Amino acid sequence: MTATTSSLYLKAEKLVKKFGNFTALNDVSLEIFESEFVCFLGPSGCGKTTLLRAIAGLDIQTTGTIEQAGKDISALPPSERDFGIVFQSYALFPNLTVHRNVAYGLENKGMLKPDIEARVMELLELVGLPDQGDKYSAQLSGGQQQRVALARALATSPGLLLLDEPLSALDAKVRSHLRHEIKALQHKIGITTIMVTHDQEEALTMADRIVVMNHGVIEQVGTPNEIYDHPASPFVADFIGTMNFLDGQTAGDNCVALGGVNMRVDGTQQADDSSEITVCIRPEDVATRGVDANSENAIEATVAELEFLGSVHRATLDINGDRALRFRADFSANLMRDHAIAQGKSVHVAFPPDRLHVFGDLTDKAGAP
Amino acid sequence: MITPSIKAPPLGTAIKPKVSGEDWIMRVVLIGIALYLLITMVFPLYAILSKSFQTDKGVFIGLDNYIKFFSTPALFWSIQNSFFVTIITCLIVVPVAFTFAYALTRSCMPFKSLFKGIALIPILMPSLLPAIALVYLFGAQGLIKGALLGHDLYGPIGIIIGESIYVFPHVLTIMLIAMSTADARLYEAAQVLGAGKIKTFFTVTLPGVRYGLVSAFFVCFTLVITDFGVPKVLGGKFNMLATDIYKQVVGRLDFEMGAVVGMVLLIPAVFAFFADRIAQRRQVALLSSRAVPYEPKPTPAFDMAMLTFCIVIGAIILAVLGTACFASFAKFWPYNLSFSLNHYDFDLMDGGSWDSFFNTLELAAWTAVIGTAAVFSGAYLVEKTKGFETGRGIMQFLCMIPMAVPGLVLGLAYIFFFNNPGNPFGILYHTMPILVICTITHFYTVAHLTAVTALKQMDPEFEAVSSSLKVPFYRTFFRVTVPVCLPAILDISMYLFVNAMTTVSAVVFLYSPDTALASVAMLNMDDAGDTAPAAAMGMLIVGTAAGVRLVHTILSRGLLRRTQAWRYR
Ligand SMILES: Nc1ncnc2c1ncn2[C@@H]1O[C@H](COP(=O)(O)OP(=O)(O)OP(=O)(O)O)[C@@H](O)[C@H]1O
Ligand SMILES: [Mg+2]
Numbered sequence: 052m053t054a055t056t057s058s059l060y061l062k063a064e065k066l067v068k069k070f071g072n073f074t075a076l077n078d079v080s081l082e083i084f085e086s087e088f089v090c091f092l093g094p095s096g097c098g099k100t101t102l103l104r105a106i107a108g109l110d111i112q113t114t115g116t117i118e119q120a121g122k123d124i125s126a127l128p129p130s131e132r133d134f135g136i137v138f139q140s141y142a143l144f145p146n147l148t149v150h151r152n153v154a155y156g157l158e159n160k161g162m163l164k165p166d167i168e169a170r171v172m173e174l175l176e177l178v179g180l181p182d183q184g185d186k187y188s189a190q191l192s193g194g195q196q197q198r199v200a201l202a203r204a205l206a207t208s209p210g211l212l213l214l215d216e217p218l219s220a221l222d223a224k225v226r227s228h229l230r231h232e233i234k235a236l237q238h239k240i241g242i243t244t245i246m247v248t249h250d251q252e253e254a255l256t257m258a259d260r261i262v263v264m265n266h267g268v269i270e271q272v273g274t275p276n277e278i279y280d281h282p283a284s285p286f287v288a289d290f291i292g293t294m295n296f297l298d299g300q301t302a303g304d305n306c307v308a309l310g311g312v313n314m315r316v317d318g319t320q321q322a323d324d325s326s327e328i329t330v331c332i333r334p335e336d337v338a339t340r341g342v343d344a345n346s347e348n349a350i351e352a353t354v355a356e357l358e359f360l361g362s363v364h365r366a367t368l369d370i371n372g373d374r375a376l377r378f379r380a381d382f383s384a385n386l387m388r389d390h391a392i393a394q395g396k397s398v399h400v401a402f403p404p405d406r407l408h409v410f411g412d413l414t415d416k417a418g419a420p
Numbered sequence: 421m422i423t424p425s426i427k428a429p430p431l432g433t434a435i436k437p438k439v440s441g442e443d444w445i446m447r448v449v450l451i452g453i454a455l456y457l458l459i460t461m462v463f464p465l466y467a468i469l470s471k472s473f474q475t476d477k478g479v480f481i482g483l484d485n486y487i488k489f490f491s492t493p494a495l496f497w498s499i500q501n502s503f504f505v506t507i508i509t510c511l512i513v514v515p516v517a518f519t520f521a522y523a524l525t526r527s528c529m530p531f532k533s534l535f536k537g538i539a540l541i542p543i544l545m546p547s548l549l550p551a552i553a554l555v556y557l558f559g560a561q562g563l564i565k566g567a568l569l570g571h572d573l574y575g576p577i578g579i580i581i582g583e584s585i586y587v588f589p590h591v592l593t594i595m596l597i598a599m600s601t602a603d604a605r606l607y608e609a610a611q612v613l614g615a616g617k618i619k620t621f622f623t624v625t626l627p628g629v630r631y632g633l634v635s636a637f638f639v640c641f642t643l644v645i646t647d648f649g650v651p652k653v654l655g656g657k658f659n660m661l662a663t664d665i666y667k668q669v670v671g672r673l674d675f676e677m678g679a680v681v682g683m684v685l686l687i688p689a690v691f692a693f694f695a696d697r698i699a700q701r702r703q704v705a706l707l708s709s710r711a712v713p714y715e716p717k718p719t720p721a722f723d724m725a726m727l728t729f730c731i732v733i734g735a736i737i738l739a740v741l742g743t744a745c746f747a748s749f750a751k752f753w754p755y756n757l758s759f760s761l762n763h764y765d766f767d768l769m770d771g772g773s774w775d776s777f778f779n780t781l782e783l784a785a786w787t788a789v790i791g792t793a794a795v796f797s798g799a800y801l802v803e804k805t806k807g808f809e810t811g812r813g814i815m816q817f818l819c820m821i822p823m824a825v826p827g828l829v830l831g832l833a834y835i836f837f838f839n840n841p842g843n844p845f846g847i848l849y850h851t852m853p854i855l856v857i858c859t860i861t862h863f864y865t866v867a868h869l870t871a872v873t874a875l876k877q878m879d880p881e882f883e884a885v886s887s888s889l890k891v892p893f894y895r896t897f898f899r900v901t902v903p904v905c906l907p908a909i910l911d912i913s914m915y916l917f918v919n920a921m922t923t924v925s926a927v928v929f930l931y932s933p934d935t936a937l938a939s940v941a942m943l944n945m946d947d948a949g950d951t952a953p954a955a956a957m958g959m960l961i962v963g964t965a966a967g968v969r970l971v972h973t974i975l976s977r978g979l980l981r982r983t984q985a986w987r988y989r
Binding site: 107108109113114115116125126127128129130131132134135138140142144145146147155156159160203204206207209 | 879891
């Protein structure tokens with residue numbers, strides 16, 4: 052189910068969506084492959100829902116084209132497209148039973164009653180609600196309503212499943228449970244799926260590929276690992292997981308200077324012109340055990356603050372007492388004990404070359420620590 | 421990636437969404453209802469406007485009619501009279517309704533629903549009825565005529581009392597809605613800050629309902645200035661705009677002057693309409709969805725005061741209803757008060773007949789059925805049609821106009837428009853259908869707003885879901901929208917039914933001998949001096965409206981229980 056082996060299913064090209072003077076989508080191009088599970092991830096208001104609704108035909112884009120299964124659907128109304136959709140509100144018909152909700156799309160297709168019956172039972176079993184058919188949606192829990200909405204969307208066997216923040220109305224426990232269930236279900240029936248979310252954990256655990264969006268543009272498209280390990284932009288680096296942003300200078304090929312210390316960086320070459328750059332590393336990637344002054348990329352830092360996170364302590368550290376070079380690193384509990392780490396203490400840590408990310412000077416470091 | 425067979429438009433060109441067959445159906449029906457409003461409202465209004473600039477022969481004479489109006493003291497003084505009576509009435513009713521609503525929502529007095537029920541009774545009355553009851557109370561042979569201290573009932577005093585009773589429930593309803601949106605958190609905050617009851621009243625309660633008060637004032641203003649029933653009975657020599665229109669048209673057959681007075685009456689009505697709309701919009705904006713409902717706590721002295729107030733107001737309303745009832749059954753007021761049904765023998769009276777009562781029932785039934793269907797479908801299409809912004813905008817505007825048009829103006833406008841020999845719709849003139857059409861149009865706006873409110877509460881994605889399931893919108897309309905909105909639909913039908921039963925103003929110009937109506941019969945009998953039969957007809961209307969309302973409540977409870985099982989967990 053990797054992007055390269057499957058065939059192209061959906062292709063959006065140069066989508067622009069304007070609401071009056073406001074541009075909600077700005078030149079968005081995207082390819083989605085057969086049977087893929089894709090997440091649109093981004094902060095509130097970045098245009099995820101707008102993109103999803105353009106794909107569904109609910110709010111057609113201002114310019115740009117969309118192809119689905121080789122057919123140009125750019126201007127088609129939703130009723131002439133092929134998709135099933137689950138909304139955040141679920142939009143279950145309150146006056147119809149669960150059974151009739153699921154059967155809603157089937158009854159209209161002229162299917163025979165016994166066939167409808169069988170299909171509804173099959174779907175309710177698929178979503179784990181075989182004996183709830185006679186209830187009304189108000190009598191179900193949020194998680195159950197969510198599954199009914201899913202069953203209804205899948206009933207007519209659409210080629211594309213669209214989910215707009217399907218889990219955000221649920222509490223944390225139900226949410227993580229349903230994450231796995233939806234993912235397993237999608238895998239089982241192999242339906243191409245797009246899910247909108249602003250929860251990175253959700254995207255990282257469920258998606259085959261993630262589309263990270265910001266301010267109406269796509270920042271990066273990639274597998275969860277690619278996005279996490281190789282963020283393509285400072286925004287992605289900051290938005291996914293926790294990231295330290297440190298001011299540095301270029302110092303020759305594959306080398307940067309940080310707080311007066313030269314460090315090797317994998318895979319990025321920089322001219323030796325001492326230009327300003329930003330060096331990023333995740334707190335959990337900072338090497339803390341068995342590091343001394345002679346280790347590669349080692350640096351001495353002072354513990355400014357300590358925060359207990361359960362399995363680890365997250366330390367805030369200063370290099371040379373310089374607040375612009377403040378960063379966070381994770382210390383395991385027994386390392387804390389072994390080295391008697393405490394506030395004010397000086398420690399040696401190392402920045403592994405393959406864990407450092409270098410971005411050109413950031414004029415906009417909003418959100419950086 | 422694009423294969424040659426795909427005719428994708430060149431990149432960068434604006435996408436023109438394809439309009440599906442269903443979208444066309446929606447647009448066509450929407451246009452149909454808009455055309456209905458155009459023909460039954462806009463065209464007639466144009467007819468009356470142009471008539472006011474013409475001679476009776478149809479020759480355009482510019483402002484001559486208006487100049488004549490303003491140079492005839494007897495005519496233009498009516499403006500002052502109308503404003504005087506209207507403003508005094510507002511100044512009485514708005515504070516009283518405010519206090520009454522305050523008692524119902526912010527006190528712990530007992531029998532709240534009983535008092536609310538009593539206060540809403542006048543909604544079931546034609547405005548002629550409280551006026552006739554006042555004649556029996558304060559008139560020349562009134563039970564307690566001394567209470568007026570020698571002042572004449574016929575004139576501003578009587579009109580103000582009568583109007584106050586007639587508009588009270590309407591103003592109360594607005595006040596109740598405004599008050600029910602109180603946010604308990606504000607009251608708690610005031611308490612924590614140490615504000616006393618009076619300070620809290622002025623800093624929390626009043627600001628919270630200020631737009632409701634403004635809205636109540638303007639609704640009261642419109643109802644009174646355009647009302648025709650009360651001044652018709654109690655006006656005496658005191659001329660008002662509403663009665664002038666009637667006198668010019670029915671008394672003197674001066675249709676052009678009637679049109680001029682109508683246009684003059686239209687101005688304050690339109691102004692009040694816009695003021696009310698602005699206030700309503702602000703009031704809605706005050707509503708925070710996270711407001712915590714306010715729960716009053718018992719305060720014996722305050723609750724007692726509120727109860728006393730409600731008893732007094734309730735007693736006045738019951739006294740009015742009781743007097744009319746009593747008079748309708750008394751053999752010969754005030755000399756022989758023994759029980760008799762003589763006054764209900766309408767066929768013997770000048771201007772009255774039992775047929776008129778049955779005509780009214782027919783009118784109310786048609787209005788309720790056709791009106792509800794048209795209004796609800798119209799509101800649905802305005803809310804849910806995709807694209808087509810211009811069409812929807814125009815329709816939205818058309819739906820709001822009827823509220824700004826006084827019934828008398830609408831009725832007179834119908835004469836000019838439908839009684840025009842060149843008009844193909846002229847065949848409707850003097851028929852039951854034109855009464856139904858006129859009544860639906862007259863009460864369109866409030867019904868429309870009720871429908872819109874109900875539709876807005878529905879999940880906006882129902883239509884998106886059904887189109888993704890390839891279910892046509894009309895199927896979802898009948899299977900989901902209508903059942904879910906059934907309570908609102910029943911309310912709309914009840915509203916139209918009751919108003920069709922009690923209205924006089926528009927239909928007074930449009931009935932024919934075959935389609936005489938109960939409320940008009942009341943008017944004519946009272947005119948002919950048959951006051952007791954007029955009261956009897958009024959009681960019949962109130963009784964029927966109350967009965968239908970009761971049946972409606974019981975039926976809709978049963979219906980709701982069956983169709984709305986999903987509401988109960
Ligand atoms: N109908 C509309 N009219 C005007 N602006 C709109 C409309 N719909 C969306 N927008 C704007 O477009 C931008 C993107 O909206 P969108 O709903 O796609 O955000 P989102 O990424 O789904 O955010 P969230 O996570 O909050 O759902 C927002 O700034 C929003 O205000
Ligand atoms: Mg969204």
